[in-house]
Amino acid sequence: MAGSKTNQESSRVWHKTQLRVPLFEVDLGQAVYHGNYFHLFELGREAFLRDLGYPYRRFMDQQLHLAIVEATCSYRRPLHYDEMIEIHTGVKWWRRRSLALSQAIYRSEGEDGWVLCTKVTLNMVCVRFAGQATILPIEFVDILKRSVGDEEATDIETSSNNYNRG
Amino acid sequence: MAGSKTNQESSRVWHKTQLRVPLFEVDLGQAVYHGNYFHLFELGREAFLRDLGYPYRRFMDQQLHLAIVEATCSYRRPLHYDEMIEIHTGVKWWRRRSLALSQAIYRSEGEDGWVLCTKVTLNMVCVRFAGQATILPIEFVDILKRSVGDEEATDIETSSNNYNRG
Amino acid sequence: MAGSKTNQESSRVWHKTQLRVPLFEVDLGQAVYHGNYFHLFELGREAFLRDLGYPYRRFMDQQLHLAIVEATCSYRRPLHYDEMIEIHTGVKWWRRRSLALSQAIYRSEGEDGWVLCTKVTLNMVCVRFAGQATILPIEFVDILKRSVGDEEATDIETSSNNYNRG
């Protein structure tokens, strides 16, 4: 498990976290189990929100969850044990009570840069612990506006499938 | 964990498995963790293939996997610990190398029947353990033709959100 | 996933649940991940408590948990995908606030009976949701007394490593 950072160069909106694929996420097919990619995406979101200045813990301290209501996941290339990966997280859009994130996992190919392996779009609704939908915290929305801009953020579709650092 | 059966009455194509939501699938929000619904769907697929007469084990004995390449999951209502659920599994379509299943999880409301909680569409490709895509086993396709029909199976969309047994 | 039953023949105290090893519990070593045996043991305990007449849900309805404070697990033989297993659960001892269970997983060897694969002893303390230890529910203790007897139950050590049904 390694550090995380926001990437200033390539895009305002993309946050990046690097880590190695843990053994316990891999199934008998030698690749990450399809349901366990959501663990990796979650680690990326946690780091994204923390670096944004509004850690997920603050939602919970207000008795709020960001409940996932729709997930569309595309598994393009398998991830294997111990591979170095980079999880990209960006805001797709938000409304009063809801938020959509795009996330992608790239695998390090060493000198050859990074290759896109998995992509997800997550639609989330802000809900109270008791269950009802509610508005996103005002301070969180202010941070989104400052960080991402008022307009809808660029979709991950516009991000290329492979990229080199150089 | 309870038994499974194929349902002859309501539709040729829908297989049903009943079980209770295990405690270890539930997260701190008191509902099943979004990535763990894939465990429940998998239990449904396992029972579906077994009852179809072609258990997943037979794919693996031929060094084959049905690799999931796309998953679209809609979380409509949360599932909680110990709730009695019914997992519906149906074939959406198949081609030479690929197969799409629709699955849905209904929660028992006792006398009031069952309510739709979670839906997924899974696109799968038949792959060798070594990784290359390959054709679906002929005998499996023959079973699909006999059980589901040559035409594309009815999408889960046409299934109502709630139903009563009576 | 298959049904469960209490075994009257071999011992008063042993409850048995049968199921097949789910794919998602197996890791890249082709055997159940060492931390996931606790899922299987939990399914056994759930069935045990339900058949005893005091499902775990009743603890939770009283804002109680049986928190595990000590686990000693012996992994003798690996469990593989789709193997038919039988989970044995018995009460080792109980006190005012605590309870110890012995559990074991046997794998079907077909005609040759069952072979012991995994054993665990779990020491549990009854705790309120808020965290403090408290006494076990009186009705639960009464059921234990009727079912298991006042004396300490026979340890799983006295159960043979292999057994035949006949």
Place this chain on the structure above:
Amino acid sequence: MAGSKTNQESSRVWHKTQLRVPLFEVDLGQAVYHGNYFHLFELGREAFLRDLGYPYRRFMDQQLHLAIVEATCSYRRPLHYDEMIEIHTGVKWWRRRSLALSQAIYRSEGEDGWVLCTKVTLNMVCVRFAGQATILPIEFVDILKRSVGDEEATDIETSSNNYNRG
């Protein structure tokens, strides 16, 4: 998820890794699920072996696993979502084909230092992918001798339950 380091000051044998408790490890009781502590211990072992100069990947490249045959885990205090923890890993003893590690998880109490929450002893046997026990790789044993010493390493029992950094 944060960095890892070997600690030179307090003991030759203890490796330390820090990270935050991920949300997906926490169950409906608001604490880490008892079987999921093995994920955290595994992250600690991975970092330990990497820093030792013999990453677990090298075992696998030789078609070897360190199979866990016995685990004794003591859950003293619950771990909660987002808590900063430190995983300590030390060698307890090794023989020709087997190895025992002691691991402990401490929770940060801020200014008050760290408090011991969970302890485990893991007995492992070196096995070939095909299943038979075999000797530990010679180079790995050489590293153990240089790092830990020929004698048995200090047991975690001698480590105090709480400690302050200052």
